[in-house]
Amino acid sequence: MPKRIYKLGEKIYRFSEEDILNGHVGRTLVYLSFPLVLSNIIQVIYNLIDLFWLGKLGTEALAAVAYAWPIVFFFTAIGAGIINAGGVLIAQHRGAKNKEEISYTASQTVTFTVLLSFFLSLFGIITAKPILRLLGASPEIIPLACSYLYIAFSGMILTYGFIISRTFFQNIGDTITPMWITILTFGANIALEPFFIFGWSVFPELGLSGAAAALVTARGIATFIAILLFSRGYKGISIRLSYLLPNFSYLKRLARVGIPLSAEIAIRPLGTNAILPIVSPFGTGVIAAFGIGSRFLDLIFTPAVGISQAIATMAGQNVGADRYHRVVETAKKGVGGTFVIFALIGLITFWQAEFLARIFTTEAHVIKMVAQFLQITAFSFGFLAAIRAFIGIFRGAGNTFLAMMVSLFTFLLFRAPIALLLSRLFEETGVWWAYFFANIAGALVALFWFWKGKWQRRLVSTFAQVSSAE
Structure with missing residues (x-):
């Protein structure tokens, strides 16, 4: 299925990943950019639909989300920096034709991202209430915001899985696959959200926490797809068990690239x-x-x-x-x-x-x-x-x-x-x-x-x- 998707994309865009190194620069930029631009526009559409459904829950729910979103964004940015650092290295190894180094970098990035996600999930759940109080959230808003944050933090590993699925392929030069993953992920999120929030059909009514549950579930789908693709070595990116053993010397260098990226995202x-x-x-x-x-x-x-x-x-x-x-x-x-x-x-x-x-x-x-x-x-x-x-x-x-x-x-x-x-x-x-x-x-x-x-x-x-x- 992924091969068919990519071949369809190649027919539409007439683009080869080798064009990145040898093709017309302007045309290659257009071919690379279009799927990424479309993916980001889809994310904007999702955000607007998300606000529409949350608006049905009232002003307190919107206020709770207004406090929760920046917190989730900040925690996400920490891991995103490491993931994007891995992406930078994957791109450079791809240009240098270091095939094994691509898989090694991807595997090490996954290892440290998983470890980081467990730490941040636990830390986020423990500190959610104090952070909300520090930001000035009222006593009425804090329980609502926490209901969203607890689920979002619990699913942090899936959020990072979604980012990995986009970042690795994008830096290898394949922007079609991330586009389809984005469409599928946000499509699932949009479809699931009202069921989780309002308890439609057999689903329980979860209110604001249902929005977080729908988001985590959809990103879980993206993570599952990424695992399947990486296990098959799709596009030359293979997550191997032998490469997953933590190399802390590598982490140190990865952090030097990733920490400024995390800061740049948060600034x-x-x-x-x-x-x-x-x-x-x-x-x-x-x-x-x-x-x-x-x-x-x-x-x-x-x-x-x-x-x-x-x-x-x-x-x-x-x-x-x-x-x-x-x-x-x-x-x-x-x-x-x-x-x-x-x-x-x-x-x-x-x-x-x-x-x-x-x-x-x-x-x-x-x-x-x-x-x-x-x-x-x-x-x-x-x-x-x-x-x-x-x-x-x-x-x-x-x-x-x-x-x-x-x-x-x-x-x-x-x-x-x-x-x-x-x-x-x-x-x-x-x-x-x-x-x-x-x-x-x-x-x-x-x-x-x-x-x-x-x-x-x-x-x-x-x-x-x-x-x-x-």
Whole structure:
């Protein structure tokens, strides 16, 4: 079945994984990106449907999820960093034609991810209530949020299994299989969620915890599929028992790549949260406008994440193959292409800002502020997309520290201080301008580091020495 799926994808896209090293760079980027962009759009659709069903449970349930989601995201980011570090190495080993090292890296990544998931699950369950109290959740909300968190933490290993199923294949150059896994996973989640929440048919009524149960169950399906594929050595990735024995020297090196990745993933939502205390004094209307505006940016830049992932795959494999000229060409076309696309999206957003604001709210004063937020930030969309593309280059090249630093400068060190300063001069409008200036500054920092060439970091020889010593 997987072979048939992939052959169908090849017929549609006329794409070979060898094109990553030898094919036309621009065309290959498009072929790699499209399934990833589609996968991310599917995830956005799922999030919207999820909010629809949770909205049926009332405002307390929505408030509980608002507290629970950032906590789950933070815990997920820790493991995702290790998984993505494994993905970077798989891409570089693929480029270097180190077939055994691909399977060794995949196996070691799975081992440490499983161990980490058990620790984080236990730690999360124990600390859920104290964390919620620390975040200021009311006594009425805490039990509801905990009902969601306990199930989400219990299924952490399945969440990581889902991420592994996408990351490993994506970095080997197969973006079709992750797309089908995503469609199946979120399709199952969407189908199961109302049954688990409302107790339809023979299912018990679980309420908010049912949403978490549906999510964990769907990701369990993805994990099962991944186990089947990896056990058969699909796409050259084989999880072998002999390779699963923990190699702590390898873990140390894996952590050096993975910890900055975990931080980079966590910085973006932290940057948004850092703005909340700045806009809070201006009233609930401004807070609502900020929430809608930041959510819109998350939605509109979903395709940019997929393109960034494709760029990382191309960069990783070409670094592994010592073809740095193709990495530079990938950067030029990837950064340039995303800049132009999102600059055009920015123009459309500026033109239709009020219409877009009305999709999210009916309150006239909030609509006005959301439209203003979108019109000010719209002309920096190209720069923000370029940041995502540069992060893909740095990730794929193995310099995850640079990827983390670009995120840190853009979303925290630039945006928050500028917002604090300008808000005192221009109130909420100053915060909107902070987004504009921070996006441009972040893109310039990323361009400078790329131009300096410090992103070049071939990891495969170092990691191969570790595994060959076993």
